[in-house]
Amino acid sequence: MPHATHPPLPSLQALILCGPGLSLNTFTSNPAQSPKCLLPIANRPMLWYPLISCHRMGITSIHLIIPPDAKEALETALATHPALTSLPGPKPEVLAPEGLEQTSGTAELLRLPEVQGVVTRDFVVLPCDLVSELDGSKVLQQWLTLNPSSTSNSSNSKQSKRGGGMALYYPTHGREGISSESKKVVDETDFLATVPISLPAVPPPAGSLRNNVEEVVLTMPTDTLNDTLEENNGSLPIRQRLLNKHSNVKMRTRHRDAHVYFFPHWVKDFIAHPNNSEKFESLSEDVLGAWAQAGWRPSLASKLGLDEVLGGKRGAEENGGEAVGTHAAFDDTGDGGSMTPARFSELELQEGEEEEEVDVMALSSTKVSVPLHVKQEREGKWFASRVQVPATTETEPQTKTKSASKPVSKPKSHVHIPPLLAYIQPPLPSLPLIRRVDTAPQLASISLYLAKLPATSSAEPGVVYNALALEYKVHPTATIGPQSRVSEGDSLVAENVTIGSRTNIKESVIGANCEIGGMVKLTRCVLMEGVVVGDGVTMTGCIIGKRARIEGMASAPTSVDGGSGKAGDGVGDGAKGKGKGKKRAEDEEERTKLTDCEVAPFFVVEAGTESKGETLKGFDEEGSLDEEDGEDGEGEEGEGLDDGDGEEIDV
């Protein structure tokens, strides 16, 4: 039972960063009205996915950080959108700090006083565009067990040890349908260099992520890497220091930072440290990049003010100042027993002697406890260590010379830099999907991937459903015309959708309140809410923004009254024509045919448009189609049914 093994972790809070979505600008050109985080992925707002991740981790204290101008839209959605209102647990709080702009860097964001004030404990940072099948609590579990503050020796408690961080990287390759979908658009990747952390003496249980947790020593976006390569005449300089300290460095070029960070509380101070305010702009590139390197570059650590932040001086002050906040959190849950060891170190200063730091590792009966400092001095892996006798004559001079020749292993500042760990998902298709949806192709491929998951409503006992699966493939409120086919295996149809007759929908996601005419062919399309698709439209691989209108045959026939009917006939003829060898070329021309297009919200694609690989986008995006929607929808539905019958007879 999941809840038995993963008790709620009340002390953790989550920050979900709702950014502007620059790469999705077809659909987010007006971020105040339709912020990126509300774009639908498989008919649920994007925000739903990180929220559900938090809930799965047992985090209830969630802050959504969004620029003030989009606050209203977000709050409305939170209050009204069925997917969001149905989420369990307390409502997430919306935090719209003044001074936060759509273009602010993620580290800048964390420096804002409002955010600083909110962060009172260890925290998790998530992006709003994270779609993760992975049970975040597994990562969390690894973070807690590997967190050095829980492994530190009590005898060392003077040297206040702070916890490390945990990041999440997913492979951009090795998953069919998602990785290779967009060959033109190469997925954004991050360059990552890691070192293994010592494996436990007892192999981790099956399903544990332990084997893929490594310590990050270098990380940068691939673009930065390419710049570095250019600057250095086509080679990447690796500092000796790194190899001195870590002799087995693994570099990965096709993973991506999921932007999920488990941070101990002190990271907040680290980001806000005066030394860094200039330097740190982005959380992933600057903060993580610096932190990763600080582990093996002592000079950098002090430059970054890490020794001050970690040294305890600042920490003590702040803990004093925020005692109330922490206490509140503590009382909130009323469940001191479930406090994790990581927490105790934070609380120690306030609670005095009451709580002792618990060394979980030492309590373990299976773990061969290797004090961390030993590992640091590179003595962890003694080979033939049994031969090191007499110890006095051999070991000691050796360590002496070693430390003399390698000042690296003993930072002058005496501050232990907590490691930045990362769960690095191997590129195996069988593993849970983790993706950031920040490009349109990603949006489409992830939506379509989710559409293929079996629905939870088709209850078969004993089947474990994917956490991200939807309740219905085709929502009961949807109306589908006769002779229309929706391939349920790989498509989704949301609430109140109407679909005309003889329409074929394959591998597509149809958003709520869409109206789809007759004779429509949709293949690998994603339609956001309220899209109107006219009769006879063929679309393949398209992403249609909300309330866009794709006009079909309606304009071709003469009268408006009988338009639908005639259009139906036309289409019918057209279909026949096609079958008989395309006799009626004129009709063919009239057809709307879109392939691999992106259509902006509220945009109207005129009948007869044929385009491929284009982004259709207008300037007037404010147009309201509310009234028409309802009427047309009903009307077309009815007509579609009628026509459908008639045609059937004809054929």
Added chain:
Amino acid sequence: MAPKASKGGKAAKQNEGPTEAEEPLQAVVFTDSHEGRFIPFTYSQPRCRLKLANTPLIEYTLEWLASVGVQEVFVHTAGNHSEQVEAYLEQSRWQDTFDSLRTITSAATSIGDAMRDLDEKGLMKGDFISVYGDLVANIDISAALSSHKTRRLKNKDAIMTMILREAGDYHRTKDQHNRQCFVIDSDTSRCIHYEQVRPRKSPRLDIPAEVMKDHVDIDMREDLIDCGIDICTPDSLAQWSDSFDWKRPRKDFVHGVLQDYETFGRTIHTHIVKEGYAARVNSLRAYDAVSKDVVSRWTYPYSPDMNMLADQTYQLAKGNVYREDRVTLARSSSIGRRTVLGEGSSVGEGSVIINSVIGRRCVIGKRVRVENAYIWDDAHIGDDTVVETAIVANEVSIGKKCHVKRGALISQGVKVADGVVVEENMRLAKIERDDDDEVVQGVTDPKIVGEGGEGFLIELNEEEEEVYEALLAGVQDMDLVEDDDDDSDFDSDDEDGAEYEHEMVPAARSGSFASVASNESEEGAELKRKKADFVRTATDSVLDGMTKKQNEDNIQLELQSHRLAENAEDSWIREAVATAFSRYIVALTENEEEPQKPKVAAEAAIMTNQRLITACVKEAGEQAEFLLFLQIDLLHRQQGGEVLLHAAYVLAIEDFVDSVGLQEWWDDSRSSRTQELQDLRDKAEGVVTSMVAAAAAESSEDEESGEDEDDEDEDDE
């Protein structure tokens, strides 16, 4: 896996003739490298016969080869003790164990030469294992062999597999000063970049951009022990033959093949072994470390109680004490942990032996303390003597109340009189090698060994140091820094270019053969590599120019631009030009259509391109160096001697070199460093003697001409 692979092998074989699957597994053992590191013990004995835990080194290597299924072994020896190695192997049990055991003696001066020799002789029928004769290992390589085979079936260009032992961050036999960095693609286990890293010398490691772009998962490993175990292919031998200037299997071969990957697509793979033991005894430090590992049974089953030799009778007792039969221990003596006692040895009253290896028939007196020492057969240690971490060789006799301090090396037959203190890191020997490389009795120095002692203190002269393939492990910043480090005085061979950074290490170091001409052993490895690269490209460019019969000025111009681009030193230029000349002349003489006589060829080559020579060769020293480079390159070439003679003649006649330069070259020890070089040089003796004689007769004239030449040169520049 294995049967499948061999099946596949048969199938593939039909496509290309003789079946590899049925071929016996062959191995080449290179012995006699690193002799210099074991001076003075190697004066009278080949290194592979030195005993490690009372068993000759080569036994471990052969034992391991037998255990991994090798059927045919070629033991390649070169150097002073070839006969001894051959004789030893002939009477050894290995003759029966292996299907065939052959000794190949050659005059090779580097692994590269040896490989080319093997290629020429065509002994290798298929893929084979190449190891050094000082390997102590118990790793299992069957997985490596089968994956090598599968790889070969898929891709003919996978020419080599290096077997590397994962060692963690620290290993006692791992070189801490010259760390090898392997950059490996973890999906294909292909080695995509190789670099030797020298802490603080080369502050950063440059990973080429292609590596980052073409590979998804990259491992940058510095924690691997390279014991020189390679699975080679006939194609790799061909590579060696194609590049006649490659000497070292890592720095030249691996580096070279990787560099040419874009052009030829040949790949080198790695196989990382995570279990088992593998180490090379290539330095005294390693000797110490590996001895301890053997005694501590890390190398199991190859520990003393395996009784590898038929006449051994070791039995293991508590605390890793190994004792042969007929060991006499006085009742009050104490044998500590990790000790090996050979047959017939006796330990007197009140003596303490701990952590040591005692050979056969040793007599240890009363109240002696032996700690961390290696005492070989038939040694005598007098009463009340203390031996600390030291090596006491065969038939050494140490008097009473002596003190042998840490790091002392006492060579075969030395006698130390009573009451003498052998200071730290002294090397005592009774014999030495004279200038002709002959073993001679040295003159006893009573100040060192006391009255009545025999032996003297040896200072190493650099020429003693090996000219062989220099290898991986050099000096290590390890537990015995104070002991064996400086005494062993291992050369900083080229491969690792070891810079001893330890304060206690004396400055003595050698250049190995590759640096013969330039004494650059102190330069950073980087500089060396730069030099090698420069020489290679410059040689190619000059040779290209000459072959295409370009105007000599153009060639010179190009050379100059190379030089400026690389900030090259003059001697590099000379090396490049000399090499190019030698290759050009050789090419002319070997021209298939109309082979030219060496004389004509030399004349043609030199006369048409004389400015190239005048531009870089002026003074006598430079002339000598030029000749030396010429000579080195002509080594092992057909008609090399002839070409050298005629080239020298033309150079002398045309005043490119004068008698002083010739003489200097003649006298330069490097020109007669090995027998082969000397043979080659002797071919040109006529020119030198006649020129020198002529010069002596009309010395004044000669001087003038020398000056003239100088002037000309300046004009040219």
